[in-house]
Amino acid sequence: MHGTSFVRLTRTVPARTETARQALRDALADGPLTAHELSARAGVAEREVVGHLEHLERTAKARGERFVVEPARCDGCGFEFKKRDRLGRPSKCPVCRSNHIVPPRFQMPRTV
Ligand SMILES: [Zn+2]
Numbered sequence: 001m002h003g004t005s006f007v008r009l010t011r012t013v014p015a016r017t018e019t020a021r022q023a024l025r026d027a028l029a030d031g032p033l034t035a036h037e038l039s040a041r042a043g044v045a046e047r048e049v050v051g052h053l054e055h056l057e058r059t060a061k062a063r064g065e066r067f068v069v070e071p072a073r074c075d076g077c078g079f080e081f082k083k084r085d086r087l088g089r090p091s092k093c094p095v096c097r098s099n100h101i102v103p104p105r106f107q108m109p110r111t112v
Pocket of ligand 1 (some may be wrong): 098
């Protein structure tokens with residue numbers, strides 16, 4: 001049920017992927033952070049971060065853990081990007097067409 005067209009990471013999962021996810025989890029515990037910040041902290045390419053986040057969100061839900069998303073927001077008019085593609089970073093506001101978009105931020109509070 002994931003309609004994000006630009007992310008396809010459901011091929012085979014190399015060990016590197018597990019390492020990247022673990023690094024992201026650690027970074028998310030210190031959140032909320034943007035995909036850009038997570039990328040820098042976890043050493044994962046920013047374009048790969050969203051795919052990992054989708055996976056982490058799914059597993060978090062399955063485990064009853066919290067995965068917090070602060071949706072992206074338009075800096076021009078305050079419009080919030082709350083649709084299901086909210087994990088990605090929108091480039092333009094559909095309302096006022098501003099490209100000053102505050103990117104979404106993510107957090108997975110540590111439960112233990
Ligand atoms: Zn706007």
